Amino acid sequence: MDSSAAASVSAAPAGAGVTSVAVAMARALESARPDRMFHDPYAQGFVDAAKDVLEPGEWPSLEAWVDLFYSRGVVRTRFIDDYVCEAVAAGCRQVVILGAGLDARAFRLPVPDADVYEVDTPSVFGFKDAVLAAAGAQPTARSRTAVRADLREDFAARLAGHAFDPARPTAWVAEGVLPYLTGEQARKVVGDVGRLSAPGSRLVFEHSDKAGPDPRAKDAALSTPGADRISAMVRGGLGPEGRDWVASQGWSLHVTDRGELGARYGRPDKRLPGGQFVTATRV
Template sequence: MDAAPVATKPPAGVGVTSVAVAMARARETAREAPLFRDPFAAAFVAAAREWLDVPGEDNQWDSLVAWVDLFYSRGVVRTRFIDDYLAAATAGACGQVVLLGAGLDTRAFRLPWRAGVRVFEVDTAPVFAFKERVLAGAVATPACPRTIIEADLRDDWAARLDATGFDPSVPTAWVAEGVLPYLSVGEARHLLTVVGDRSAPGSRLTFEHTGKGRQAATVAASTARALSLPGAGKIGAHFKGGLGPTGRDWLAGAGWTTRAEDRAEVGRGYGRPDVRLPGGEFVTATRD
């Protein structure tokens, strides 16, 4: 779905990575047999390009395109995996969904939600300033009650979430899609501690994890390859490591039952093996 140029700039810093994720979703949607369809992704891409594809040193577009070329398979498999995770969670006990670092996520608009499910999106004000303008231009209508919370995940985002009608007594499906690597170990664990404090029994959580041992070494090599791309340093400068190699063990000790699925196996299951950036796992956790 195309949209007219948007006056609001796309987010800078870590936020610009959400444009790359939208680029991957737009590319996937255009395929003959896509893993998912996002009718709004192309509008985000077109609006962002107005600002990012410019002459000279300020051009970020070429590096984003190169980044998407490398991460494409991983990104679209992750999107489909989380789509399926949310379908299963909300078909069960979870009546709330919280997207942490939501970026340009459009699941509130593009997924079929059962009656009673409410989606909360948490991200910074610059992200939503751009996102809401593009969605308005695309005449997008959410398929469920949707609430945005303008907050940095390193600050007191939870108080703002609570103030919008979030009910911690209701099982919740939490999504931390691609956000943890931009936090330090301490920040990531604090974030998930706050999540745990607001998670009723039966709540669920999903995120990507590097794993340990050989798997962690494979992910490190893949990341180094990605950061060698021209212009990738601007993106890589924001990486802080996330939960660290023992993050899943830490989460299990914090009141969650965890399950890990090898990212490569998940990709093969969807018919999308990722030979360019192997390694890593998808973690799904259930609150005890």
């Protein structure tokens, strides 16, 4: 990152937004591989900018997260990339990315017929938009709207304040964000999503049959200096019954095993196997 670009970035995203830098690190590493599953041309720029402004003590946490969760992160990215493209092709011309972090899908996926809404906190967008502007990024979507809202508050009202139309089918992305919410907060978010979803809308999220943080992830984090600072932010999200609860709210579910998908993609995860991706369709 050159000095003029770095000067425009005054602070890295705060709180759980710091984990989005770790996700960007994983995407940057994957994008540099000759056998890459996807290409995110902005990920390395986010990493470089964050390194200039993060506290030195934060960096070991991020590197430890990437070392432990690399396979999970890049498999999830590829799966959700495909999900978004397929949903748009099927008629979901609105895409809402909840807890968007440093997701750059609106700037890299071939979805010229889609209006993309990214929901996250002002601190995340303050960092993200400065980096994208410095890179000269232009949306590949028809439009991209930053909705500055905390998911723990009334994000639905903020979304309604833009051009979002609940009468149009929407593809919702909850990538890695629900576990950072309490059970009550996560159910309110998914409930609001259902209220704003026309028939045919879609939703993707992750699911685990285990209550609380994965004990293997917890043990690995505790053995890696700094990584526990990220794992401590996990609140549990929808919990082990969450998948069935979503189904009871008027969604038809399809479940994809993470381990099988990782092997298919050539990114098996021997350290942290397990988990599922759930794609839901509004009925």
